[in-house]
Amino acid sequence: MRVTILGSGSQGNATLFEAPDGTRVLVDAGLSLRQIRGRYLKARGRELDSVDALVLTHAHGDHVAHAARVAKGLDATVHVSRSTERQVDLANVRVERLDPRSTIRIHGMRLHFSPIPHDDPQVAVVAEDDGGDQVGLVTDLGRVPRSLEKHLRGCRTLLLESNHEPELLATAEYPRFVRDRIASPHGHLSNAEAARLIRRLARHRLERVMLMHLSQKANSPQRARARALDALKGEDVEVRVAHQDRVQMYDQPRGIQLGLAF
Numbered sequence: 527m528r529v530t531i532l533g534s535g536s537q538g539n540a541t542l543f544e545a546p547d548g549t550r551v552l553v554d555a556g557l558s559l560r561q562i563r564g565r566y567l568k569a570r571g572r573e574l575d576s577v578d579a580l581v582l583t584h585a586h587g588d589h590v591a592h593a594a595r596v597a598k599g600l601d602a603t604v605h606v607s608r609s610t611e612r613q614v615d616l617a618n619v620r621v622e623r624l625d626p627r628s629t630i631r632i633h634g635m636r637l638h639f640s641p642i643p644h645d646d647p648q649v650a651v652v653a654e655d656d657g658g659d660q661v662g663l664v665t666d667l668g669r670v671p672r673s674l675e676k677h678l679r680g681c682r683t684l685l686l687e688s689n690h691e692p693e694l695l696a697t698a699e700y701p702r703f704v705r706d707r708i709a710s711p712h713g714h715l716s717n718a719e720a721a722r723l724i725r726r727l728a729r730h731r732l733e734r735v736m737l738m739h740l741s742q743k744a745n746s747p748q749r750a751r752a753r754a755l756d757a758l759k760g761e762d763v764e765v766r767v768a769h770q771d772r773v774q775m776y777d778q779p780r781g782i783q784l785g786l787a788f
């Protein structure tokens with residue numbers, strides 16, 4: 527599997543999965559078509575003309591703001607839950623209904639979905655190629671449900687939200703209701719909660735983690751990474767941090783490549 531994280535954070539999210547047979551699945555379209563194409567070209571050295579599917583995890587703007595234009599521009603079928611479809615304008619776009627507890631096959635890729643708690647119905651995605659390489663993408667969740675750890679046990683690579691440090695959130699420049707929302711069980715995952723899940727998954731197949739969707743006001747890449755490394759206590763798991771304006775790439779079997787800034 528090849529993974530290109532085109533951007534991650536509250537200003538916009540988009541991650542591309544490419545299977546060895548050429549199947550391409552884009553998850554979320556919180557970046558514009560121009561940004562997605564431009565970042566991919568700069569990072570990979572070739573054009574992104576089309577994708578087989580666009581999966582929308584949930585209906586928040588940082589994940590769906592450009593969904594219709596991206597789907598049309600990349601000739602993609604959009605896979606959405608009933609709830610997301612109701613909230614997002616997908617006129618003149620091919621749509622398929624996504625069951626949040628299902629596995630679907632798109633050519634040489636299987637996508638396994640599992641619901642996670644957020645203030646809009648949200649799914650975790652595991653993309654698996656025909657060689658059995660599994661990559662998990664899990665952001666926008668307020669807590670880790672028991673079902674999630676099981677869902678992620680086969681992943682060697684995990685892209686996991688590590689949104690905030692509670693101590694920094696308490697004094698961050700957000701209105702109180704926003705702080706309360708972020709910290710709630712239907713908000714976003716703290717560094718410590720992410721680190722606990724990483725530690726548990728290190729007993730299974732986990733080899734590398736990319737920390738995603740960091741708050742720009744209530745976190746820092748250093749803090750998030752230090753929390754994860756502390757929890758791992760020397761376990762051999764590589765930990766990196768995704769950025770809002772930087773592309774990160776993971777190519778099996780070469781591992782994570784250096785990010786490119788925009």
Ligand SMILES: [Zn+2]
Pocket residue numbers: 535536539586588589666739
């Ligand atoms: Zn988000």
Ligand SMILES: [Zn+2]
Pocket residue numbers: 584586644646666
């Ligand atoms: Zn969200």
